[in-house]
Amino acid sequence: MVPLSCMPHVCGLEKLCKWMIKKPELAHQLLRFATGFCISLAKYWVDTFGAENIEFRTSTPTSSNQVMSPKQFKEFSFPYLKELHNAVLNMGVKYIYTHICGEQNLNLPYYAEVPFGNPGIASFGHEVDLTKAIEYLGDTCIIVGNVEPRVILTGTPDEVNQLSKECIEKAKSAPRGFILGSGCELPPLAPACTVWAMKKAINDSGWHE
Numbered sequence: 001m002v003p004l005s006c007m008p009h010v011c012g013l014e015k016l017c018k019w020m021i022k023k024p025e026l027a028h029q030l031l032r033f034a035t036g037f038c039i040s041l042a043k044y045w046v047d048t049f050g051a052e053n054i055e056f057r058t059s060t061p062t063s064s065n066q067v068m069s070p071k072q073f074k075e076f077s078f079p080y081l082k083e084l085h086n087a088v089l090n091m092g093v094k095y096i097y098t099h100i101c102g103e104q105n106l107n108l109p110y111y112a113e114v115p116f117g118n119p120g121i122a123s124f125g126h127e128v129d130l131t132k133a134i135e136y137l138g139d140t141c142i143i144v145g146n147v148e149p150r151v152i153l154t155g156t157p158d159e160v161n162q163l164s165k166e167c168i169e170k171a172k173s174a175p176r177g178f179i180l181g182s183g184c185e186l187p188p189l190a191p192a193c194t195v196w197a198m199k200k201a202i203n204d205s206g207w208h209e
Helices: 003-011 013-022 024-049 070-076 078-090 105-111 130-137 149-154 157-171 192-205
Strands: 056-059 096-100 120-124 141-147 178-182
Touching: 003 013, 003 024, 003 078, 013 024, 013 070, 024 070, 024 078, 056 078, 070 078, 070 105, 078 096, 096 105, 105 130, 120 130, 130 141, 130 157, 141 149, 141 157, 149 157, 149 192, 157 178, 157 192, 178 192
Parallel strands: 056 096, 096 120, 120 141, 141 178
Antiparallel strands: none
């Protein structure tokens, strides 16, 4: 739940992308509305369940550089995401779990300025290099990722095991910690043998303090 990712449900992604170029003031007006909605919804959850019982999650697929440029991310996503995270943390929520979906390597410098809590949790699509993710977010977030879901679904156990070991090798020294995971949702039809191959990679590589 982030302001920009709400917008395709309001006006459609194609129209939003056109407005960011031709009618930026309209795009900002809608994003202002969406930000207020997200903050109000978060406040409702906190008031209902208590901040200590909330795990607040955001996901930013619409912000990927497959959809928009880093310049557009800076203008149309970053300020509203930062405002939302600040508001949620000020409600007493301890941390925010964000999935940075898709190709977002060029957006990482901006994510480094977004508060996530202490520590936050940031997971990444397989397109993001974990070494670069740690460079920008490793001091503030536990890093999660990022074995390609397609390979988990259609690859062999050996392929998944190898990709998992590569992820572990890149991220095992992340300052706030690392969790091996899928580069997005775990495919619901993934065979058990490939999921097991990820666990085997953890056992083979050892646990790191």
